[in-house]
Amino acid sequence: MLEIADRLLTALDAGRTLAVGTVVRVDGSAPRTVGTSMAFDGTAVVGTVAGGCVEAAVVEVCERVLADGRARTATYGVSDETAFSVGLTCGGRLRVHVQRVAPGDPLVERLRAAVRGEAVALVSVLPADDDAPGEPLGDVVRGVGPGRDVDPGQDAGPPAGAPEAPSWLARQLDVEVAARLASGRTGTATLACDGAAGAPVDAVEVFVEVEVAPPRLVVVGAMDFSVALAAAGRLLGYRVTVCDPRPLFATAERFPGVEVVLAWPTTYLRKTALDQRAAVCVLSHDARFDTEAVALALASPAGYVGAMGSRRTHERRVAELRARGVGEDAIARLRSPIGLDVGASTPQETAVAILAEVLAVRSGASGEPLRAASGPIHRTTAEALANA
The missing domain is CATH 3.40.50.720 (NAD(P)-binding Rossmann-like Domain)
Known part of the structure; x- marks a missing residue:
């Protein structure tokens, strides 16, 4: 969403709550790249995730996210039986992560920082499949509120009663974010348990979106x-x-x-x-x-x-x-x-x-x-x- 941060701020500053869909994975050929975003406020669309191919289908997901506030993902591609109905005929597959952003969210200040030209990283945990809700990593690592992504460097501290972040996850996240900020590359990564006691067995897939100064x-x-x-x-x-x-x-x-x-x-x-x-x-x-x-x-x-x-x-x-x-x-x-x-x-x-x-x-x-x-x-x- 950082690529359209200025347009998002225009809507948010006007008091509108948005559902923002961001391409988190591209397999094969597709018209847009990872990190491309669109937003929907219930009446109008800003931006595009596929050059017009799947926007109507993404809007349907946005409507559900606006209704209940729960982040979701959806995958579109030619192997889907609905591929041609949504318009993605270029031979690729897109996975889109949709989350709600409201005017008072901490994320809004990260958008402002990106518009000012500051280095910003936003992180979300992606669900294992499209039927499960996504978890913003801000909740897991920084604990700043449900359904919100934050800059990993902005540690607001966990809310009262919230568990501390697993050390293995925090360590790997720090390394991943640092590498992506250095390279300027947005994308997904799989963070696996390093054997620490009490850590979950399953790996965690995260999406790290970065905005850095131009090369x-x-x-x-x-x-x-x-x-x-x-x-x-x-x-x-x-x-x-x-x-x-x-x-x-x-x-x-x-x-x-x-x-x-x-x-x-x-x-x-x-x-x-x-x-x-x-x-x-x-x-x-x-x-x-x-x-x-x-x-x-x-x-x-x-x-x-x-x-x-x-x-x-x-x-x-x-x-x-x-x-x-x-x-x-x-x-x-x-x-x-x-x-x-x-x-x-x-x-x-x-x-x-x-x-x-x-x-x-x-x-x-x-x-x-x-x-x-x-x-x-x-x-x-x-x-x-x-x-x-």
Whole structure:
């Protein structure tokens, strides 16, 4: 529901109680991804979970959740005898978790935090089957009230008389939430008993929805190729920074809507914070700082480091990196010549080739044509998280 947090707040601030349905699992091909949400207030729908395929069926579940306040899940797919009646004909299966959200719920403040750009995680326990009611993990671990999900980091304490959270569940949840906040990946996980006395035998399936700051795209060099890459990166939701020491080229007019840093790239890279979701693209072709900038990027946690240049330039750059003491494992991370082979020649085409490689590296995908591969078109959240 975090993806439509601003629209939910508009309704909640108007005093309307909502039933919010969120896609918690996708098997095979489906039109939307895990974490996609829609809301229903009894009269109108906000958002979509399947591009119009199953919304009418989800609304029926929303009506029951609004009536009794109990969270539910429902699964839709082509193997269901009702698949075509609900409209999901794309070959996939969706599992949707529906919960009620009222204006006074603690969850509302988490939605506000997400809109402010803060890192937020919402957690729910999913039922073993669609006939059983779902349990919000806020009740199990944090104890803040029935039918409500909360930020796991916001420990309101259990209500009077409520049991303490099982330590095995709390430990595993902390690890799971931390990993998903670091990667920015929403999805399900199975938390199993670690053998602690009194812990239940059955595993617990949880859905962890996260909202984090946009991944960073740092572009070194204010070239024409950089203009196209910055615009395309912004379109994909990256927080884009262009760094170049030349005031004639590094201007807000050339790079609208992105951060422009007028500084030596090596100075900037030494002081900026990068995480594993960040991508650094060195496009500058400037011998004064290219190699050092690449070395600094490779020494950072950035998940993608690429550099523009010919194969001959790449060989020279690798030799210079070795001379600087950069190890072979780090050099192996360097994507150079940068981008996938799609026949790109213009700055705009090159931006597509570069960002296609960035996405492939981030998700652990091969980058090969889909028709040359087998299996599901869309990667599962677990696969993406494993490669994040």
